[in-house]
Amino acid sequence: MDIKANMQALGQRARIASAAMAKASTAAKNQALQAIAHAIRRDAAILRAANEQDLAAARTAGLEPAMLDRLTLSEQAINTMAEGLEQMVKLPDPVGEITDMKFRPSGIQIGKMRVPLGVIGIIYEARPNVTVDAAGLCIKSGNATILRGGSEAIHCNRALAKLVREGLSSAGLPADAVQVVDTTDRAAVGALITMPEYVDVIVPRGGKSLIARLMQEATVPMIKHLDGICHVYIDDKADLQKAVPVAFNAKCHRYGTCNTMETLLVARSVAPAFLPAVAAQYQEKQVELRCDPEAAAILQAYPYLATATEEDWRTEYLAPVLAVKIVADVDEAIAHINRYSSKHTESIITEDYTRAMQFLREVDSSSVMVNASTRFADGFEYGLGAEIGISNDKLHARGPVGLEGLTSQKYVVFGSGQIRQ
Amino acid sequence: MDIKANMQALGQRARIASAAMAKASTAAKNQALQAIAHAIRRDAAILRAANEQDLAAARTAGLEPAMLDRLTLSEQAINTMAEGLEQMVKLPDPVGEITDMKFRPSGIQIGKMRVPLGVIGIIYEARPNVTVDAAGLCIKSGNATILRGGSEAIHCNRALAKLVREGLSSAGLPADAVQVVDTTDRAAVGALITMPEYVDVIVPRGGKSLIARLMQEATVPMIKHLDGICHVYIDDKADLQKAVPVAFNAKCHRYGTCNTMETLLVARSVAPAFLPAVAAQYQEKQVELRCDPEAAAILQAYPYLATATEEDWRTEYLAPVLAVKIVADVDEAIAHINRYSSKHTESIITEDYTRAMQFLREVDSSSVMVNASTRFADGFEYGLGAEIGISNDKLHARGPVGLEGLTSQKYVVFGSGQIRQ
Structure with missing residues (x-):
């Protein structure tokens, strides 16, 4: 019950932060991305030490070499994370873009405006670089996010979360726009996927068994990253x-x-x-x-x-x-x-x-x-910039999911006093 | 258990029909729409007799006047249904449209192709005109559909289903592309929303209590038509x-x-x-x-x-x-x-x-x-032509859902032998 209450509190904070993120300026979002990149480079030694804690525990637990490899945050991997954020700064801001405007016989002009989805929950493997990539994509697309990485990466993810919050605050954005679930209890996932009042979409990455479980239990819609045959x-x-x-x-x-x-x-x-x-x-x-x-x-x-x-x-x-x-x-x-x-x-x-x-x-x-x-x-x-995954779904986002896949379009109508006849 | 098996059989037939519908020519789909419109006008008296059966039962059951009104298929309503199909003939075919083609530095050319969703389940009130509108929209957008209308309209929906099947067959398309659930048992809805192997999306229309139930039970994604405050x-x-x-x-x-x-x-x-x-x-x-x-x-x-x-x-x-x-x-x-x-x-x-x-x-x-x-x-x-509902969701379709909302986009790549470096 404590876990559920904690996740609800996380959700509430994310929902509040999402309103501020939706109207954040491109400049503020880019400033946050740059500040996080800077902090990651500055604190590389701290990140590697946190990662070393995770690696030691993983080795003791007898994790497979391929998983140890994914968990490892080398100096080069730290640099690549920072570069990834700097590249996102250069991508055009998708939010607010108005397209397809046309006049109708009634005199109204109708089109679509691209807007953030709101709060995005991301469930992923023990890969610390995904924490930063996902945070960056959600910030740039004006969303708040709740990140649940593989439990083996908990120390490293905590250290990264601290830097992300610092970067958001320094740009005048709410630190709660990116929250990392700070427990390895699997009940947290169960709570995250069943609170549609606070979470608009779940992006699950990982094995078939995780996705199968989520498909049974989730009441929040999902953008699923499945296998590739x-x-x-x-x-x-x-x-x-x-x-x-x-x-x-x-x-x-x-x-x-x-x-x-x-x-x-x-x-x-x-x-x-x-x-x-x-x-x-x-x-x-x-x-x-x-x-x-x-x-x-x-x-x-x-x-x-x-x-x-x-x-x-x-x-x-x-x-x-x-x-x-x-x-x-x-x-x-x-x-x-x-x-x-x-x-x-x-x-x-x-x-x-x-x-x-x-x-x-x-x-x-x-x-x-x-x-x-x-x-x-x-x-x-494909030229989307970074991606959060590759969707095998047909609804909403299909194929590689970049910034656009983390947004939605609403209709906008420009009138001059028209009434329906 | 019989109901579940029957719905599975319906789903299997729909899945098979959807493959033929996805590659059907615009001409064949338009021919089917025209044939259905013709059959509806021709059999107006038969439709009104079937509707009279529904109305008699509804009056006996003490249905509210507003619901009786929606259930009634007047001569004018029959004509409006036929006209609706004829208008859909004039709408551009969304399927196969390729957009956003661009060259990438690798030399591949990448864009998006619009494709049908597959099998669409529609759950709606006792309004016979929705049966025809929904069938028409699904045919034009290259989907197969399973229609579950309000049980009070069962006789009329059966009569309409017969004409829709006749129209599809006359155009060389599979009659199973549009199937009307031929039972008033509510277990049919439970089966329909939990067979993702046969149904790609559910469009629920109707009251809050229906939607609340579906949100708890459905394992198929939904495009929800909720209330309008x-x-x-x-x-x-x-x-x-x-x-x-x-x-x-x-x-x-x-x-x-x-x-x-x-x-x-x-x-x-x-x-x-x-x-x-x-x-x-x-x-x-x-x-x-x-x-x-x-x-x-x-x-x-x-x-x-x-x-x-x-x-x-x-x-x-x-x-x-x-x-x-x-x-x-x-x-x-x-x-x-x-x-x-x-x-x-x-x-x-x-x-x-x-x-x-x-x-x-x-x-x-x-x-x-x-x-x-x-x-x-x-x-x-808004100029979308007909609509299947108005989505309050953020994912996939938002606002009025027309032909485009019943389709998806896949990535298409034109290469000339490129390999990844």
Whole structure:
């Protein structure tokens, strides 16, 4: 009960702060971002010491190396956080932008004004840099935020929260615009997702089991960042000079990211030419290829060959492993994708205009590409600036969520005394 | 359990139909709309007979006159339904529209493509015309829909469903793109709002108690159509030649609509001039004025005067009743609105530029107006064509929801073999 009351108090303070943030000037918001960047650089040693406390506890708890890696705040990571804030200063302020103004026959002029969402709750992994990125994005977009990072990062997050509050205050903005949940009790998450009176939207990042739990319990709407089971389809009209590098890049540029290709679909008639060519490159990286029988027959000499099962079409490996399947044509590729994909990012490699257009139209994913690596599905690459996550949802924000995804549009009407007839 | 299984089967069929609808041509969708309009005119007598069955049952059940009125399908109402479909034919098809294309330094070209949401569940009152409007909007926007109208209209909705299916089939589209829930059992609603695997969004229309129940139970996201506690604020820089007609129109043009003004806020210094002038008009319509003490002192001679209580600031009267409050200035007006409004529509009457801009920026409602009647907050008046409701939500669709609100945007990338560096 104490936790619930504490979270409600946090929510109340956030709601009050959100009103001030909504009308904050661009100059004040930018000043806060710059002050936080400055404080982070100034207190780098303090941040590293706090991080060291977290790391020591995590090592004792036997955390996996990949998670330790994400938790670590190196000198370079501290600098990158500060730079990220400085880049946000340069992004245009989305708040207050009026678009689509048009006159109606009644004489009123109607358009849309972009406004903050209000209070945003963000639930994320034990990655201290997300604390700063998320705080920065929420400040710039005029929102208040409640941040709940992974409990393993609690010391570091507390230290960062102090600097963020200092930066907000120095710019004349309410320190409560960014609050870090100061408990590792999981009940805090339960409270956060069930107080729609104080929280307008929840952005959950993290594993499937977290999201599944939130979907059952949340009464606050969510912008969900789910897994990425991304596909590349090599059409029989593909230019193999493009297909091989894209298929290699989509898998091997980075294994652990959500926009990495996990299943490669190949049109039957080009498979005998394409598969050995791309496999020669995968072999250098020791990529395991889990093939359907047809692809396996073509790649029988490949040293890291395995047999694909139904489960492979549904798996996000995040590792040097790739599912490979032969399909008849673009229709079968689209049907496979719409059945198994997590609706994140898919790409077709083809020189055929009509098939490219069909793929763009019919594939039901947040990013659909022609002749490009799925690795481009990213806020920076799309020109949004920073991103808070990549939404697999269809409502509101879809794909990489930047400043615009943290805002809403209301209708504005300019009249001169019109009444309805 | 049977109901749940039946709803799941409905959902499965809708999901399959949605794939065909998403790629349907504009011509086929328009042909379906025209065929349905034709069938409605042709079978007007059959529809009226089915409606007569509903009305007889409703009279026996002792339904209120206002609800009987909404349930009644007059000859004119039948014609209006058909005309509504014919107007939708003329609206541009939102699906497939690509916008915001830009080149990125990597060489990829990135933009957004508008796509249907998928399967839309609509829960609404016993108003047969909504069945046809909703079906038409979902067809035009390339979605499949499951319609659950008020049980009092079941016979009429069945008859309409038959004509809609006939129209879809005649245009080569799947009849299952529009399904009417063929049971009056309330368990059907419970099933509909908890099958996210088959339903992408729920649009609930109707009373507060329905929405409150759905908010507790739904696991499918919602676009909620709530109540309208709309305000007009008469600033001390208002032109009274505009203020009086707007304040009269916003209350008296129609009492039962959600964009009708329910609370009138008046700046202290103009209240002695403004209130008697507008009251002279309200008096002709016998509008009850529930006033705070200051306004009551000015209007003491008004024959339908009453005292406002705290409850009045939170009440949607939908009747010739108006709450009236004196405020110091635009700041107090905005504070009152953001506290009590249902975030639907608010209007300021002023000649002062800075206050107009402040009101537009700081009032947190789906429509914010300057010098215009709140009655303009409507899909037709805004130029959206028909509307499925007016969203009080901030995420996704806000304000009047037309064809665009029933769609989403995905990112599309045109490349020429780019790989991520």
